[in-house]
Amino acid sequence: MLEIKNLHASVAGKPILKGIDLSIGPGEVHAIMGPNGSGKSTLSYVLAGRDGYDVTDGSVSYDGLDLLTMEPEERAASGVFLAFQYPVEIPGVSNMTFLKAALNAVRKHRGDKELDAMEFLKLIRAKTRLLNMTDEMLKRAVNVGFSGGEKKRNEVLQMAVLDPKLAVLDETDSGLDIDALKVVAEGVNALRGPERSALVITHYQRLLDYIVPDFVHVLAHGRIQRSGGKELALELEAKGYAEFGVDEAA
Amino acid sequence: MAATIDTVEKVREVTEQKYKYGFVTDIEADTAPKGLDESTIRFISAKKDEPAWLLEWRLKAYRHWLTMEEPEWAKVAYPAIDFQDSYYYSAPKLKAGPKNLNEVDPELLRTYEKLGIPIKEQELLAGVEPTMAVDAVFDSVSVATTFKAKLEEKGVIFCPISEAVQKHPDLVRQYLGSVVPYSDNFYATLNSAVFTDGSFVYVPKGVRCPMELSTYFRINASKTGQFERTLIIADAGSYVSYLEGCTAPQRDENQLHAAVVELVTHDDAQIKYSTVQNWYPGDEEGRGGIFNFVTKRGACRGANSKISWTQVETGSAITWKYPSCILQGDNSVGEFYSVAIANNCQQADTGTKMIHIGRNTRSTIVSKGISAGRAQNTYRGLVKVLPKAENARNHTQCDSLLIGDRCGAHTVPYIESRNRSARVEHEATTAKISEDQLFYCRQRGLSQEDAVSLIVNGFCKEVLKELPMEFAVEAQKLVGISLEGSVG
Amino acid sequence: MTVTATTSPYLDQFRQLAPTLPGGRLPWLGALRCAGAERFAALGFPGTRQEAWKYTNLRALEKVVFAPPPAAAVSIDRVSSVLPEDLVRHRLVFVDGRFRAALSAVGDLPAGVAITSLAAALEATPDLLEGHLGRLGAVDGHALLALNTAFAEDGAVLLLSRGVDLEAPVELVFVTTGVTTAMTSPRLLVVAEPDSRATVIEHHVGLGETASFSNVVAEIEVGAGARLEHYKVQRESPAAFHIAVATARIGRDACYDNFVLTQGAQLSRSEIRAVFAGTGGDCRLSGAYMVRGHQHCDTTTLIDHAEPQCSSREVYKGALDDHSRAVFQGKIVVRPGAQRTDGHQLNRALLLSEHAEIDSKPELEIYADDVKCSHGCTVGELEDTALFYLRSRGIDRVGARALLTAAFLNEAIDEIPVEAVRTAFQDLTADWLQGS
Numbered sequence A: 001m002l003e004i005k006n007l008h009a010s011v012a013g014k015p016i017l018k019g020i021d022l023s024i025g026p027g028e029v030h031a032i033m034g035p036n037g038s039g040k041s042t043l044s045y046v047l048a049g050r051d052g053y054d055v056t057d058g059s060v061s062y063d064g065l066d067l068l069t070m071e072p073e074e075r076a077a078s079g080v081f082l083a084f085q086y087p088v089e090i091p092g093v094s095n096m097t098f099l100k101a102a103l104n105a106v107r108k109h110r111g112d113k114e115l116d117a118m119e120f121l122k123l124i125r126a127k128t129r130l131l132n133m134t135d136e137m138l139k140r141a142v143n144v145g146f147s148g149g150e151k152k153r154n155e156v157l158q159m160a161v162l163d164p165k166l167a168v169l170d171e172t173d174s175g176l177d178i179d180a181l182k183v184v185a186e187g188v189n190a191l192r193g194p195e196r197s198a199l200v201i202t203h204y205q206r207l208l209d210y211i212v213p214d215f216v217h218v219l220a221h222g223r224i225q226r227s228g229g230k231e232l233a234l235e236l237e238a239k240g241y242a243e244f245g246v247d248e249a250a
Numbered sequence B: 001m002a003a004t005i006d007t008v009e010k011v012r013e014v015t016e017q018k019y020k021y022g023f024v025t026d027i028e029a030d031t032a033p034k035g036l037d038e039s040t041i042r043f044i045s046a047k048k049d050e051p052a053w054l055l056e057w058r059l060k061a062y063r064h065w066l067t068m069e070e071p072e073w074a075k076v077a078y079p080a081i082d083f084q085d086s087y088y089y090s091a092p093k094l095k096a097g098p099k100n101l102n103e104v105d106p107e108l109l110r111t112y113e114k115l116g117i118p119i120k121e122q123e124l125l126a127g128v129e130p131t132m133a134v135d136a137v138f139d140s141v142s143v144a145t146t147f148k149a150k151l152e153e154k155g156v157i158f159c160p161i162s163e164a165v166q167k168h169p170d171l172v173r174q175y176l177g178s179v180v181p182y183s184d185n186f187y188a189t190l191n192s193a194v195f196t197d198g199s200f201v202y203v204p205k206g207v208r209c210p211m212e213l214s215t216y217f218r219i220n221a222s223k224t225g226q227f228e229r230t231l232i233i234a235d236a237g238s239y240v241s242y243l244e245g246c247t248a249p250q251r252d253e254n255q256l257h258a259a260v261v262e263l264v265t266h267d268d269a270q271i272k273y274s275t276v277q278n279w280y281p282g283d284e285e286g287r288g289g290i291f292n293f294v295t296k297r298g299a300c301r302g303a304n305s306k307i308s309w310t311q312v313e314t315g316s317a318i319t320w321k322y323p324s325c326i327l328q329g330d331n332s333v334g335e336f337y338s339v340a341i342a343n344n345c346q347q348a349d350t351g352t353k354m355i356h357i358g359r360n361t362r363s364t365i366v367s368k369g370i371s372a373g374r375a376q377n378t379y380r381g382l383v384k385v386l387p388k389a390e391n392a393r394n395h396t397q398c399d400s401l402l403i404g405d406r407c408g409a410h411t412v413p414y415i416e417s418r419n420r421s422a423r424v425e426h427e428a429t430t431a432k433i434s435e436d437q438l439f440y441c442r443q444r445g446l447s448q449e450d451a452v453s454l455i456v457n458g459f460c461k462e463v464l465k466e467l468p469m470e471f472a473v474e475a476q477k478l479v480g481i482s483l484e485g486s487v488g
Numbered sequence C: 001m002t003v004t005a006t007t008s009p010y011l012d013q014f015r016q017l018a019p020t021l022p023g024g025r026l027p028w029l030g031a032l033r034c035a036g037a038e039r040f041a042a043l044g045f046p047g048t049r050q051e052a053w054k055y056t057n058l059r060a061l062e063k064v065v066f067a068p069p070p071a072a073a074v075s076i077d078r079v080s081s082v083l084p085e086d087l088v089r090h091r092l093v094f095v096d097g098r099f100r101a102a103l104s105a106v107g108d109l110p111a112g113v114a115i116t117s118l119a120a121a122l123e124a125t126p127d128l129l130e131g132h133l134g135r136l137g138a139v140d141g142h143a144l145l146a147l148n149t150a151f152a153e154d155g156a157v158l159l160l161s162r163g164v165d166l167e168a169p170v171e172l173v174f175v176t177t178g179v180t181t182a183m184t185s186p187r188l189l190v191v192a193e194p195d196s197r198a199t200v201i202e203h204h205v206g207l208g209e210t211a212s213f214s215n216v217v218a219e220i221e222v223g224a225g226a227r228l229e230h231y232k233v234q235r236e237s238p239a240a241f242h243i244a245v246a247t248a249r250i251g252r253d254a255c256y257d258n259f260v261l262t263q264g265a266q267l268s269r270s271e272i273r274a275v276f277a278g279t280g281g282d283c284r285l286s287g288a289y290m291v292r293g294h295q296h297c298d299t300t301t302l303i304d305h306a307e308p309q310c311s312s313r314e315v316y317k318g319a320l321d322d323h324s325r326a327v328f329q330g331k332i333v334v335r336p337g338a339q340r341t342d343g344h345q346l347n348r349a350l351l352l353s354e355h356a357e358i359d360s361k362p363e364l365e366i367y368a369d370d371v372k373c374s375h376g377c378t379v380g381e382l383e384d385t386a387l388f389y390l391r392s393r394g395i396d397r398v399g400a401r402a403l404l405t406a407a408f409l410n411e412a413i414d415e416i417p418v419e420a421v422r423t424a425f426q427d428l429t430a431d432w433l434q435g436s
Helices: A040-048 A072-077 A095-110 A117-130 A135-139 A148-162 A178-190 A231-239 B002-018 B038-047 B052-066 B106-114 B148-153 B161-167 B169-175 B186-194 B435-443 B448-464 B469-482 C008-020 C027-043 C059-063 C118-124 C143-151 C384-392 C397-413 C419-434
Strands: A002-011 A014-024 A029-033 A053-062 A080-083 A090-094 A166-170 A197-202 A215-220 A223-228 B029-031 B090-092 B132-138 B141-145 B157-160 B199-203 B212-218 B229-234 B239-247 B254-257 B260-265 B270-277 B289-300 B306-313 B318-321 B324-327 B333-342 B347-350 B353-356 B362-372 B376-385 B393-403 B408-417 B423-432 C090-095 C113-117 C155-160 C170-176 C187-192 C197-206 C213-222 C227-235 C241-250 C255-262 C267-276 C282-291 C296-305 C311-320 C325-334 C341-351 C357-366 C371-380
Touching: A002 A040, A014 A040, A014 A053, A014 A223, A029 A231, A040 A053, A040 A072, A040 A080, A040 A166, A040 A197, A072 A080, A072 A095, A072 B435, A080 A148, A090 A095, A090 B435, A090 B448, A095 A117, A095 A135, A095 A148, A095 B448, A117 A135, A117 A148, A148 A178, A215 A231, A223 A231, B038 B052, B038 B186, B052 B186, B106 B132, B132 B148, B132 B157, B141 B157, B141 B161, B148 B157, B157 B161, B161 B169, B161 B199, B161 B229, B169 B199, B169 B229, B186 B260, B186 B289, B199 B212, B199 B239, B229 B239, B229 B270, B239 B469, B260 B270, B260 B306, B270 B289, B270 B469, B289 B306, B289 B333, B306 B318, B306 B347, B306 B448, B306 B469, B324 B333, B324 B362, B333 B347, B333 B376, B333 B448, B333 B469, B353 B362, B362 B376, B362 B408, B362 B448, B376 B393, B376 B423, B393 B408, B393 B448, B393 C357, B408 B423, B408 C371, B423 C357, B435 B448, B448 B469, C008 C027, C008 C143, C027 C143, C090 C113, C090 C155, C113 C118, C118 C155, C143 C213, C143 C241, C155 C170, C155 C197, C170 C213, C187 C197, C187 C227, C197 C213, C213 C227, C213 C255, C227 C241, C227 C267, C227 C419, C241 C255, C241 C282, C255 C267, C255 C296, C255 C397, C255 C419, C267 C282, C282 C296, C282 C325, C282 C397, C282 C419, C296 C311, C296 C341, C311 C325, C311 C357, C311 C397, C325 C341, C325 C371, C341 C357, C341 C397, C357 C371, C384 C397, C397 C419
Parallel strands: A029 A197, A029 A215, A080 A166, A166 A197, B132 B212, B199 B229, B212 B239, B229 B260, B239 B270, B254 B289, B260 B289, B270 B306, B289 B318, B289 B324, B306 B333, B318 B347, B324 B353, B333 B362, B347 B376, B353 B376, B362 B393, B376 B408, B393 B423, C090 C170, C155 C187, C170 C197, C187 C213, C197 C227, C213 C241, C227 C255, C241 C267, C255 C282, C267 C296, C282 C311, C296 C325, C311 C341, C325 C357, C341 C371
Antiparallel strands: A002 A014, A002 A053, A215 A223, B029 B090, B132 B141, B157 B199, B408 C357, B423 C371, C113 C155
16 A cells, blocks of 8 residues: 655754655554654654655655655545644634535546535535534534634544545644544544554554554654554553663653 | 747636626617717716706816816726826717617627626516616616516506606705715715716615615726716615626726715615625736726714625726615614725725714624735725714724735724714724644545635625625625635 | 925024024035925825825914024923933933933944034035935925925934944933923934944933924934844823934945834824845834823835835734824835745724824735735724633722733833843833833
8 A cells, every 4th residue: 555665854954754665554553653743743744745855865656656756635635644743723714615626536536426515515514514514513614713623523533534545644642632633633543444553653652542543653853763563562661762862851 | 938828818708707897798878979078978967868057067077177186095006097088988889779678779789698608588477576686887878677567567667767767857866966965075976077887876765675676787888988877766665785896997007987876775764785896906917907997985874774786806907895784863884894805916995984973873784805815905995973972882893814915904994983982993903814624624635726715705705794695606606706816 | 495384484493593503504404304394385294195194284383483592491301211321332312302411422443433413524524424324314295304404403424334242232322301392303313334333222211291393203224234223212291292204224234223112292193214235134014002091003014015025013002092093104115026025914903991082094006926025904993801710710890900001012012122122112111011
């Protein structure tokens, strides 16, 4: 599904990723853990194709496609979804309009029929119920005036609507209290399936209690330092990142 | 060499695609001799078989115009206009004027069909009421007005102003020039001298006009100015919603459009005036396009009356336009909602004046300016509170959005308050489309251009929601189209 | 040279005075003065048809023919200070435009600082002034600036060498005695070399009842990394005209902070033009104006973001009583390429009387896209609910109005970072509210 080989990337000329190798199979959930500044967010932006994140070496193949040559919207349409750590506010554009525009753009790309207003409403109602979201939130402008929890739920709603094959969740747990965390995790878990993979990026083990990963990788200094099963997360929780040369209380 | 030609072709393709109203209708026209002097005015007046008082009024305006100088205070730059190198009257040749829609030249009907304007009274399904009546103005004359009979049932007069001069001379004489006097400003004075047609609306006391009234302006002939004059009167307790649309063919030359619109509301009356201005803006290099120098003003004469201007300005090489409200009646309300988009080499200098004269008068100004390419976009507005305007209220919000680093966005508000109890608030901001927003939209699958269109429409939402439904959808699309190629 | 009835008396005066003006033997200065006189003659007094003077009519000023100040000095014993006496270590006092050593005092100065009167500097160290004088205050388009350039007889010069920090504020006191209908043309020159720092307080005060005309020009060079705090109190007499143009050039990473407190004069205009000459500059312009009677008070500012990554902030608040009239014109220009500009402006006016009038024109002219600019402007009266609240707590109407007006004005005064100045300005505001 996703094959990252020797990925090097830099931001404003400064190398951040220094040779990442990672392979994610269909239906697998991988967690990437790491201290601040280890390159976690950079990895997620590189996968989504953000300007200013320059790949200097290596390759990323996704579903047989060369992901790195694709425009951000092509990646989205091919099923790569990034749940942002800091979801962006777009004043004046209602959540509903935004979702419909995005969904129809993606459907068009996939050769599916675009949904009309009624069909779309039906779909969205079903998804919002799942996430305990109100209609009122759909009418509000995208992320404007949303609390931290609401923003994250909104990200998961978009994910549910766009139905990606590979979801990259960048610090989706940051800024969430435990109840909001559960709701978000349930939303993510509901999407798990044999064809759908996920890359969960997090600083803390907490989220992984709710979204249980198949594999855990430790990212530090721009490289994956260790990989293992879900027990690795617990170990990190107990010991911190000290063994990777990072002086930080986890 | 080949590359150059290729580029030219490409640009042409793109341009033509963008401005889909750029075609020319091939129709025989009745034209006044080129140039402007008293004989031109007599020619126009005679063509329209006008009463003596109107000819006198035109001549008075013309003589005054000769003493005036072109205004230079707006933030627009353009080559001097040669007023003698233009035609002031051009009308499609008609056999004695169409009596009904069946007699309108099919070539004209096809033109409006192509523009998406319904100039026919479709067979109505049982129980379905028409929602819009249209007056179509082609160059200097009105060529068709729909649903006149239906409106007459309610006593609403909706006809070309030249027809109103004949059929309702007292109303025209009473109100023409009463809001924008013939001596008002350079272009309004010119219009007073040479205006050719436009719409006339009178809504009688207590009547809520049963459908939207719409005028569609089309400049077709080359080297021809369009000088239309619109007069709308809402008598006590009445209501009317009026829509105005404009397009012109794509030409390398600049054409002048100098219109005057006068609105009058009496006690408890309300006029909602919406414009989607899409005159040909010129090409990417600034060649051609309409000079849109327009005076629009409404007088809220009666107590509790209301005038609301909504405009979406996407066309014209130059826009010089300040739809205003004179709030004379106590408790009267003025509103101005504007979206002005300037792309490529367009220059827009637009805004409003709100003159608070009566007590408890209120005004709201929401202006959204979008600049892209090498365009210059200026909001210029005046809020004036006179000493008797107890408890007057104004709120102004001016937001500018810049797309690219070669365009300009300017805000020039004038605020003059002479009443202590008045409260005037003005806010202005500038912003750009952030990389974050663009990336976020693209990550969700939207193309760059769709993302820009979506974000800009969001930016304009407060204004677009003021438009009648039929127009709003069209306007949203227009916003997207106008900015094509501005990011990338 | 067009000579009109209103300009010709000054041109005559100039011809007579020119040989006696300080620095008369300096060719560059003579040329500068002549250029000023010519420019003034060509432009004439500005009229309301000029956009920049749309709301300020100088007809009343033009009607009076002001003469040079009397040669014989008016005797003055003492000049009060804006700041508490113990804080004032450096003070230059000018009476009717001329320096008075006896009333002035300059304490110990760090090496690299010069504080002198303009006339003295032109005698002693003219080379230091050449190239600076008339550079920022070029006479081009401004008739009154040109007039000052022709007539400038005295004023203050503050030179700060690289890196020097003049801790104690410098107070410049300009006293207009109002004994004769005199025009004074004070000229201020501040050259703050890179990384230097100083605080300047300008204090204009009027004593007599006769019409007078202070035509002030300030040229302020704030070098890279330098920091200049510039405060001004204008308390001219009710018969006075006070026109001031200050031009500041703000270097890379430099900071210029200006505050003007306006209470006096029948007609006043404070015009401030700040231009960024390097990246990372910071400019703060604020002010509080409080006028009554038939006073007319004009505040005009221009911030020119000619370089990227600079920030500016403006907060002006005014209270207008009786038949007074205030004008606020604030323009922010962001030049092409001046990316990452931050420019914010706020102007709020309080109309205390039904006859007062405010005209406000905040203006943005923007040619770069990556900028954050805004302006806000409100005009209104005191909140009824707030007044009622105070009165319901036992404060009488007059007291409640004074309290709320002071609170309103203090929002601007709070922008002043120097505590002693802030307190002094608050006290002056309180005095004004007491009616003095």
